[in-house]
Amino acid sequence: MFKTFPKGGIHPPENKLTADKPTAILPVPAQVTVPVSQHIGAPATPVVEKGAVVRAGQLIAQAKGFVSANIHSPVSGKVSKIDTVVDTTGYKQTAIVIDVEGDEWVETVDRSAGLVKDITLSREQIIERCQQCGLVGLGGATFPTHIKLTVPAGKKCDMVIINGVECEPYLTSDHRLMLEKGAEVLTGVSIIKKALGVESVIIGIEANKPDAISNLTELAKGFEGITVQPLKVKYPQGGEKQLIKACTGREVPSGGLPLDVGVVVQNVGTAFAVYEAVQKNKPLVERVVTVTGKSVKNPGNFQVRIGTPVSALIEAAGGMPDDTGKVVNGGPMMGKALAITDVPVTKGTSGIILFPAEESKRAEVLPCIRCGKCSSACAMGLEPWLISALSQKGMFEKAEQERITDCMECGACAYICPAKRPLLDYIRLGKATVIRMARERITK
Amino acid sequence: MSNILNVSPSPHRQSAETTRKLMYGVVIALLPALATSIWFFGMGAIIVTLVSVFACVATEYIIQKFILKTKPSISDGSAVVTGLLLAFNVPSNLPVYIIIIGAIVSIGVAKMTFGGLGNNPFNPALVGRVFMLISFPVQMTSWPLPQGFNTGYADAVTGATPLAIMSEGIKNGETVSALMEKVPTHLQLFYGYMGGSMGEIAAAALILGGIYLVWRKIITWHIPVTILLTVAAFTGILWGVDPTKYADPLFHLLTGGIMLGAIFMATDYVTSPMTAKGMVIYGIGIGVITVLIRVWGAYPEGVSFAILIMNAFVPLLNMYIKPKRFGKEVKRG
Amino acid sequence: MSSTVLLTIAMLSALGLLAAVILYFVAQKFKVIEDPRIDTVTEALPGANCGGCGYTGCRAFAEALVKSTSFEGLNCPVGGAETMAKIAIILDRQPLAVEPKVAVVRCNGTPDNATRTSYYDGAVSCRVAHALYGGQTGCQYGCLGCGDCVESCKFDAMYMDPVTELPVILDDKCVACGACVKACPRNIIELRKRNKKDRKIFISCMNKDKGGPARKACKVACIGCGKCVKVCPYEAITMENNLAFIDSTKCKLCRKCAPECPTGAILEIGFPVKEAKPAEPADAAVS
Structure with a gap:
């Protein structure tokens, strides 16, 4: 019943300290810094001027070219400057800095809490909506979603795999999402299914999240063509090619894309964002971020607005412990170490991990002994x-x-x-x- | 916020396994065999082991500190392992000066000249052993007989190994069944009651160590199992053809250095292939060459030579035997 | 007995003849016709295979020389004018006049000048660090200090100064092959005209940020104020992206610019000490 990919893989200690911490909503900060490049592809072009008054959900930077994504204001307030700031990449990028005033949203956004299950939009409308709302893959690669939902001519897609593996140690944001927003995630999955015109969807979840597996399995009975596939715990199962192999046995060719074997993979976080964009017309302006670490006082999962400084997130988790030696944006295996914590949360930020000093230094490098x-x-x-x-x-x-x-x-x-x-x-x-x-x- | 943070590329976690832990894992795996040797050969085994380990570690330290002027890396445990394996490959009454010469050849010639740990093409302990075997043939082939724990060293009672008895006897036209009377029983061979190099006699203890190595994931089963299977199959065929001229496969597996070689010498990381397929080819090669030397060669035992010969093929095996890649290769413009 | 000997001789002779015939035909088949001058030119080259000429090695460069019609764009920086003159004789051409050059490190971001904001803990390689992030200081243009340039130098003309954490170029050994220039992912090292007594005046900074952030990141950063541009009588200094640049071919070493610089980003090396010259401890980095 539990499947996995056949070759390679490791078992790093899981350290999912925040698996049972319900998602808390972080208050809107006094100022947000929104980089115009939060996705793979060309940076977006700012469409607001310094001093402009913006509302949450308003377009502030327009996608430039096909592989690019729109950026919306995550807050309401005034654009205080458009300048270069150091972002999570460690290099300076253009960003729009907004001083927050209140929390006014654009009227078109439906902010009610109720679940909207019926999908009224057509295939093309769904893809267009994803593009408008600036959706990108939230698994970490931040590839614009509308491109992934558009099957190029000559290719065929017959299966969608939803990545609920979260194989990175420490991170639990997807896990919490599957528990707390299961119905919304599944609706989002159905939307993706409709957009791609496929019959069957597999949601892959690792065995270390039994509650998420049972929750989604139960809820999936109310949806058509969605099956939950429990997977053995093994890193890097969240890798697209490994996940496809584990769930379907198909092997994506070297240098190829999942579409070469008729599969599209989307992250559960993306599925949720698709739901919000399509059913509630809400652009991608907030996401769930896990803030964790062995010596962090109150590790937890936080729903934050894009552009919130990482330092504010750390404060919410009880402040940076004195012994912190390394701060990682993302998972411990593939995340990026931050040089300073005064950088904004972006669409691709899945977690902030604070490592104590003794776990922050790499060990001494010795000669290769060819152990294989x-x-x-x-x-x-x-x-x-x-x-x-x-x-x-x-x-x-x-x-x-x-x-x-x-x-x-x-x-x-x-x-x-x-x-x-x-x-x-x-x-x-x-x-x-x-x-x-x-x-x-x-x-x- | 005053913390100055460390920044490095991902991954930000490293496994607890280290070179040192792997090396000391090998040392632990060798302990049962060492205990057996001390039980059978007494004081001699202790002296040989201590001298060999000390000489190897000292050679490495001196070369690194005074000749290469680099930071000595003796604490990684690789020199200790070489020293132990070298001791296991010599008779327990070997004069101390020969052991020291062997240690200097092992570390100084076979390891450090190639750039130290990780760069030597041939197993250092085996190079040392073969050097001693060729340079001091008499001392290296006068095997003390097991006599329970004793304090004797140089004056131990010596005799031939079962393999030598067999090899000599067959050359003189005796039949295998007659010769079997002159060698210990299979059970005795299994727990180590025979003449031979210090550490190679105790098949049972060596297998125990091998199981530990596999369990600790220090080695995989591929090399030892293919070597032993190849030897068993090859000698089995010969035995089936003419049981009066050729000894049975079990005799071949339990005598000589085959267990020590298959489990500890051939599996040396640096000098063995890195892919499972390569390991199997390497193992078969060692098995075949060992039997060829044992049955038709001038020496009664050939494990050392077989491993050294196959060591030479390891770079080739690493170059041409590739792991199975994920995904078909697609031709792109 | 004698028949055995004769047979052996006959056999061996036959074998030898056969081998000779085979060899002859093989040699004919795989014969490569090559301009003999390539060998002569290769011999005239220094043989360091440093790649400073832009070719993969001395032989490749020799081939290019022989094939070319003029020396335009072809120069062996290691051998210099002498070698090129020799080659000119071999190829029966006129040598071009090439100015000797020397490599200069254009960063003075010592730990004192540029405060460390993080510690780099990855593989000791500037290229790896550069691909990762802005670096250990607030300056994303400065030296990363892993010594890729030193490793690339085939002439032992560089070393890393443990105090300043910057590379040092030994002028007398530097042949301006340009290997370090290519190795540096941040393009800090520049080949400049070699002046008398190895004197040099240059902007020891690559920071293209505006004045404020640049200064904040490093005490001796070029803040792009433009004072040096105004004072230069030879129009040797240009300003681009908040960064001044002194063209070494136009600079006459008049020393007017350095005292104007408010941050001390302009370094003067190899001059006799002026009475009123302020102390410049960071000079050690480049002298």
């Missing part, structure tokens, strides 16, 4: 020791032959390495270089 543990941990069947060394030495052509671009940067190799080698650091570097080289080849 990285190869056995790699869910993509790669040889991390080899491609890491090749990219460190600048042998990128060879690394490309060894399929370095298949790496999904899950970090299982660097986690398992007994010599504590920074395998992924170099693989990531090599992968970026190889992709750039391939692009140059095409343009030539």
Whole structure:
């Protein structure tokens, strides 16, 4: 009954400290900073001027090009400046800073709490609505949702998989969503199903969330064509290719997309956002973020407005513990370490983890003893020791032959390495270089 | 907010497994066999082990500290493992100076000249052993016989190993069944009552250590199992063809260095292949070469040579035997 | 007995003849016709295979030289004018005059000048750190301090200063091959004209932020005030993206700009000490 993907994988300690913490709503902060690039693709272009009065849900930055997403104001107030700020990437980006005044929403947004189950919009309208509302994948990759819901000509989609795996240790925001907003999530799933015109949807959930499995299984009886698939706990099951393999046995080809095997994967958080956008006309201006860590006083799950400073979230969780040595935006395996906590929450922020100092430093790097543990941990069947060394030495052509671009940067190799080698650091570097080289080849 | 934070690329977690823990795991796995050796060979086993371990660690320290002028890394435990394995591969009455020479060759020549841990193409302990075997053939092949715990060292009663008795006897035209009378019974062989190198005699204890290694996930089953199966199958065929000329497979598995070699020497991370498929090929190669040397070679025992020969193929195996990649490769422009 | 010997001789001779015939035909089939001058030129080159010329190695460069019709854009920075003159004789051409250059590190973000806002704990590689985030200081343009440039240097002309955490270039060893310039992900290292007595005046900063944030990130940042541009009599200084740049080919080392700089971002190296010159402790980074 419990399925999983066959090759590789690791079992890091789960540390889901906040699994039983109900989602709390964080008060709107005094000021929000909304970066115009919160998604993969071209940054959006600001459409408000300094001094403009905006309401929550109002468009403040227009998507630029196809792979891009609209940005809406998460609060009501006055645009105090449009400037460059350091965001979660650690680099300076353009952002719209808004001083909050009250909490006025745009009238078109339905803010009532009731569940709207009937889907009245057509396929095209659903996709258009997702595009208007600036929806992006909330699993971490922040790929604009409307593109994923549009099946290109020549491709066929016969199955949707909803990612409720949340295989990253510590994070529980998706888990809470499945428990607290199960019906809404399933309605969102039905909308996605309609948009893609498929018959069956599988929701993959790992076995460490039995309450979410039973809740959604129960609720799914009221929906057509939705099955819940319990999965064995194994990292990186949340990776698209691994999840598809686990749920359906289909194998996405190297360099291919899930659509190549007729599948589209969406995160449960995205499904919820789709529900809100389609049924309530609410743009993506808030999300659930897990704030956690072993020495955090009140770890929990918080519903926050986009643009809220991370420091405000940390304050809500009881403040930054004195022994904090590292703050990670996202999960401990794939998240990004923050240099400063004065950065805004973006659409892709799934969690904030505060590690105590003794868990913050990497161990000393020793020589590779060729134990092969990285190869056995790699869910993509790669040889991390080899491609890491090749990219460190600048042998990128060879690394490309060894399929370095298949790496999904899950970090299982660097986690398992007994010599504590920074395998992924170099693989990531090599992968970026190889992709750039391939692009140059095409343009030539 | 005064904390200055650490920033590194993901992942931000590392497993608890370290090189040192792996190495000391191997040491723990060797303890039952060491205990058996001390039980049968007494003081000699203790002296040989201590000298070998100390000499290996000291060689590594001196080379790193005074010749390479780098930070000594003896605490990673790899030199301790080499020292133990070297001791396991020599007779328990070997003169101390020979052990020290062997240790210097193991660490100094076979390991450090190639760049230290992780870079040596050949198993250091085996290089040391083969060097001693060729340089000091008499001392290296005068095996003390097991006599229960005793304090004797150089004056131990010596004799031939069961494999040597068998090999010599067959060459002189004796039949296997007659020769079987002269060697210990299979049960005795299993728990280690035989002449031989210090650590290779105790099949039972070595298997116990092997199970521990597999359970701790330090090694996988592929290498030891394929070596043992290959030896069993190959000698089984020969035995089936002519039981008067060839010994039975169980005899081959329980005698000589095959257990020690298959479980501890061939599985050395650095000098063994990294993929399961590569490990199986490597294991079959070792098994076949071992039997070839045992049955038709000049030496009665060939595990060391077999492993060293297959060590040479490891880079090739790593280069051409790839793990099964996820997803078909699609040709793109 | 003698027949055995004769047979052996005959056999071996036959084998040898056969091998010779095979070798001859193989050699004919795979014959590569190559300009003999490529070998001569390769020999004239320094043979460091540093890639400073832009080719993968000395031989590749020699091939390019032989194929080319003029020396335009082809120069061996290591061998310099001498080597190029030798090659010119081999190829029977006129050598081009090339100015000798030297690499200069354009960052002075020592821990004193630029306060650390985080600690980098990843792989010791500037490229990895650069891809990750803005760096250990508030300045996202400055030196990351992992020493990729030092590693790339084939002439032992660089080392990392443990105090300033910046790379140091040894002028007498630097051949301006440009390997470090390519290795630096932040383009901090610049090849500049080599002046007499290795004197140099340059903006030791790459920060393109506005004055406020730049200054906040680093005490000796260029804040883009433009004073140096105004004072320069030779129009050698230009201002772009809040960052001044001194063109080393136009600069006459008149030393008018450095005292004007309010943050001390302009460094003067190799000059005799002026009486009123303020102390510049960070000079150690580049001297």
